[in-house]
Amino acid sequence: MTPAVPVVRSLLETDLYKFTMWQALLHMHPNATGEYEFKCRNTPAYPLAELKEEVERELDHLCTLMFGADEIDYLRSLRFIKSDFADFLTLFRFQRKFIQVDTDGPHLRIRAAGPIVHVMGFEIFVLYIVNELYFRRFDRAAALQEARKRLAQKVDEFRAFEQEPKRQNPFEFFDFGVRRRFSGEWQEEVVATLARELPQFFKGTSNVYLAKKFNLVPIGTMAHEYMQAFQSFDVRLRDFQKKALEDWVQEYRGDLGTALTDVVGMDAFLRDFDLYFAKLFDGLRHDSGDPVEWGEKALAHYVKLRIDARTKRLVFSDALTVPKALSLYRHFADRVMTGFGIGTKLTNDTQFDPINIVMKLVRCNGQPVAKLSDSPGKGFSTDETFIAYLRQVFDQRI
Template identity: 75%
Template structure:
């Protein structure tokens, strides 16, 4: 068996930042996460069950190496006691199960959040890489290089166009659905070497360490969703989550995620206090232009100069979409673009739309009300309806 996971550092940065915050503020939380494939694969994922089990066994035998812990310690927002926790941390196999239901692959984690939340990214790229190992690797890599060459040429041509007020900045967000580790390394290194004026970082902490690239990330939906079950009034869960983040990071990691219950409900909670404390906002569902215009209007209403803030776009981006959004917004506000699958798995094969989401926290259902159809996720329709009612979110 060829291991998929190379290092426990090889996860998205926001896993570490959320992990630290939740370990400090809610260390006893019990949670459940579920894996889901949102589209139809070319062959049943159920066929991967035995291989996934073996890869999880391998993952649960791994620990952080001393040099990896030293790297985490070098990040100013990572605290010493959290690194001490990671020094003795190992994933526990008893907290994750793999089953099948017909053609579907069912992966479920249940246990203390600080012991199970880290499984997500590893599970996603284990499943993805095992799936794509069944295809012609050489043909895929050749097509991937042709497409990557075209992207790099496009960026070099873009550099000849008149500059806008704020620079174009691109990051790799493609770990979870990459074609392979080998290809991911090649993509990241080429972008860093050939278009460094645009390529500003990666969410992959292992690659950031290995290649000397800036690590990118703040928070994901699971962090905000957890606060739906932390004993605060449901209407106030976003404010409680943002306040805890501010207290944990004291000005670092200042990009807030907006779409846990929709942009309108987020902005209702994102008052002058938070708008001044956070550096900007991240888009992950809904129409990105409409979302960005709402953000700009909100800053204007609060009399905040939008040129001091940043909008980060990360929803199903490709280079063309990123450049179009940049041209629309970059004379009025700083922007950033996190491209995932269209960087690290653009090799001519249909991709998987796989996720692993928090569904239960402290025995209570939690949910995300997306601004995009198909992204809303919950086990409990009653709770989902209640959440919609509280936040006036359309069905």
């Protein structure tokens, strides 16, 4: 029997924000250690524990890969990637000793632990490895037939939307679907189709490999793990968001200016996002909670600070569909620039239910870290005592 083609094609095939966070932490906190844990938030069609041996083989393969010379050259071409970080990546290889796979009854357990600059990159690869292995057991031909039908419907939705009256700011959306995609080949087909059929709306992808291949803009700045890590650094817990934002400003000096707001909730974020940061960052990214309420809070905050919101951007990325993105655009587009990162509903929209899997930072420097989401069920921690303390410090009652 012919062995299956490995899931991971290139170390470049990950979200851009992995590289941007990686560089910042390498420069500012190179000695930090981290622990990441995998979790499935819904009930899969069959036990993920059955994938253990296949996942092990895929991780073995991942740990043989290195960046190619052309890939390093591409990263160097991005103005915010610094020369020493590119040199580091030239030598980088994932270490198998830093990641373990186990089972607990029907559940798959994956844990990566070690120096944070050596383990943080595992997350996206683990997620799309598990996803692709999971969906290989389904009827691939039937799934792709349905996926192509739904993709064509999305293209038609955008073309119908194009007939609407023009608003103050254009509609722009991006592919954020690496981690929960049906397969690498299908994501590539989706991105190629959108770039060909909807160039007026489709403005980039978080998948750096596909951005390079199709000459698209790679999209991304920071994720929760970056902010969470600062809960363990040498700063008062109450000040961790301000320290994380300040280090980002110092690292990127005006580039990559979209701040993530929901590590301890939008209200707590805005208390720290003062005039200094509001002027330095180009905008904010929504990833939990009611998006309209979130956006109105953001706009009110800019008004309070006497900043013209029309010069800022709100990026929405939480469980978006095309209708939801268009609805949010209609609500906000005359008052602020917008952007929409659509993930699962672009790259895994078939008749088969996707699995809701994550791999989150749970400890840093030997201390618990946590996310207090604005959406119940999206928070993540393994230490309830720390969660309670974090809620108390930031007056977060969810």
